Amino acid sequence: MTDPPIAEAILRGLRARPKTLPTFLLYDALGSALFEAITELPEYGLTRADLRVIEAHRADVVRALPGPLDVVELGPGGGRKAALFLRAVTAVQARTVFTAIDVSASALRECQRALEQLDGVEVRSVEATYLDGLRRAGRVEGARRLVLFLGSNLSNFDRRDALAFLRDVRATLSPGDALLLATDLEKPAAELLPAYDDALGVTAAFNRNLLVRLNREHGADFPIADFAHEARWNAPERRIEMHLVARRACEVRLLGAAVSFAAGESIWTESSHRFRVDELRAWADESGYTCAEQWTDQRWPFAHSLFLAR
Numbered sequence: 289m290t291d292p293p294i295a296e297a298i299l300r301g302l303r304a305r306p307k308t309l310p311t312f313l314l315y316d317a318l319g320s321a322l323f324e325a326i327t328e329l330p331e332y333g334l335t336r337a338d339l340r341v342i343e344a345h346r347a348d349v350v351r352a353l354p355g356p357l358d359v360v361e362l363g364p365g366g367g368r369k370a371a372l373f374l375r376a377v378t379a380v381q382a383r384t385v386f387t388a389i390d391v392s393a394s395a396l397r398e399c400q401r402a403l404e405q406l407d408g409v410e411v412r413s414v415e416a417t418y419l420d421g422l423r424r425a426g427r428v429e430g431a432r433r434l435v436l437f438l439g440s441n442l443s444n445f446d447r448r449d450a451l452a453f454l455r456d457v458r459a460t461l462s463p464g465d466a467l468l469l470a471t472d473l474e475k476p477a478a479e480l481l482p483a484y485d486d487a488l489g490v491t492a493a494f495n496r497n498l499l500v501r502l503n504r505e506h507g508a509d510f511p512i513a514d515f516a517h518e519a520r521w522n523a524p525e526r527r528i529e530m531h532l533v534a535r536r537a538c539e540v541r542l543l544g545a546a547v548s549f550a551a552g553e554s555i556w557t558e559s560s561h562r563f564r565v566d567e568l569r570a571w572a573d574e575s576g577y578t579c580a581e582q583w584t585d586q587r588w589p590f591a592h593s594l595f596l597a598r
Contacts, residue, residue, distance in 0.1 A: 295543050298506065302547045307555045309498060311444055312417075314558065316501050317394035322494040324366060329490060331482040333588035334472050338439055341470070341592045342369055345583045346376040349434070352580055352594060353466055356381050358428040361436040362418045364388045367399035369438050371406065378408040385428050387412045389421030419453075422460040433465040440472040440590070443527070443561040450561070454575040454595075461597040467577065473589035474562045477521040484519035484528050484560070492517035495530050495557055508542030518554065527561040568593050 294310075301308040315323070327335035350357070350373075357377055361370050370386060377384050386409050388399045396413040403411045414421040418437075427433065435457065442450050457467055484491055495517045502508040515532040522529055531554035540547045565582055568591065572579035577595035584591045 295506070298502070299543055299545055302542075302555070307547075307549075307553065309502075309555055309557050311558050312391050313498050313501060314494065315390075315392045315395070316497070316505075317392070319494060319497050319501070320365070320392045320395045322490060322497060325490050326486070326494060329483075329486045329488065331486045334440060334483065334590065337472075337585040337588035337590035338369065338470055339372075340587070341583050341585050341590060342372050342438075345592065346373050347379075348581065348583070349373070349468060349592075349594060350376045350380060353432055353434060356384070356428070356431040357434050358385045358387070358431040359434050359436065360387045360389065360422065360425055361438070362389050362421070363395075363437075363439065363441050364390060364399045365395055365439070367402035370399070370436065371403060373434075373436060374403065374406055374409050378406070381408075383408045383410070385410045385412060385431075387414060387421075387425045389414045389416060389418060389425065391415065391417060419456050419460070422457065433461060435461070435465070435467045437467060438470040440470055440560070442469060442471055443563070444559060445561070446559065447525075447561060451571055451575060454571055454577075458576040458597055463597050465597045466580075467595040467597070469568070469593045469595060471563045471568060471591050471593065472560075473584070473591055474526060474564060475589050477523070480528055480562075481519055481521060484530060485517070489517075491519070491530075495532060498557055499532065502542060506542055508540060510540050510542075511538060514538060515555075525559075525561070526563075527559045529556060530558040530560075531556055563591070565591050565593075 297310050326332055364370050388396055390396050393415055400411050414424055499510040499512050503510055514535045518531045518533050520529045533554040534549040537551045538549050569579045572595045576598055580596045581594040
């Protein structure tokens with residue numbers, strides 16, 4: 289049975305103009321696996337840039353936060369990036385607690401399996417949205433908290449909502465705690481678009497799997513083959529938009545309602561914004577942090593910003 293708030297969000301989005309769907313629906317077990325495959329694609333330079341910055345500066349992050357740390361990651365995926373940070377942490381303290389927060393139970397299981405092998409690391413999992421998970425995550429007495437928000441996940445928020453999210457994260461932290469924020473930086477649209485519309489069609493499968501999920505879990509009857517994946521660059525908003533475009537006029541039934549699509553009408557499923565380093569420093573100041581450090585990758589412009597809670 290569909291959770292009432294989820295049903296309400298689905299129907300509200302499909303009745304809007306333009307039609308939308310909640311981004312979290314992309315990340316069921318298959319969607320999470322497809323996203324992990326996307327990160328390996330030659331067109332998708334973002335994850336490799338993220339990893340390069342982690343490898344180069346993980347020890348710098350730990351040195352900037354003296355004293356015992358407990359580590360939380362929002363949306364850890366399979367735990368590969370967390371493992372790099374945790375090795376840097378356990379090099380300077382014998383034991384640490386790592387808490388993974390994600391809406392995907394399958395991603396949490398994979399992360400747990402990967403990280404529970406690390407010496408000196410206690411792994412905890414919280415299946416929840418980011419903010420709810422942060423509020424529920426137990427603190428380690430006497431430890432400073434480091435929250436990892438990697439992979440440019442902030443880009444999925446509208447800019448106004450992104451700033452509000454940073455403020456909400458700050459509200460869960462104590463002075464001296466830290467947020468390590470990874471963000472993709474501005475670059476030409478010709479470089480970005482292939483990362484969201486790859487030659488193998490993995491991103492298209494990831495996007496269309498959302499409809500598969502609606503059919504399986506929410507009783508919908510989307511004709512999957514009649515919806516095409518499309519990536520668009522919105523220059524004024526500095527974002528990539530992912531859409532599912534109806535190839536023909538059709539009517540879909542779900543959750544006791546009927547939703548009509550005109551030929552060419554789309555469902556907007558995800559946004560991915562690009563940022564500037566000066567913009568991020570200003571946001572830190574506006575949302576209750578000090579931007580202590582920023583590290584960037586030049587091969588695929590990408591930034592890690594270390595925000596200290598004031």
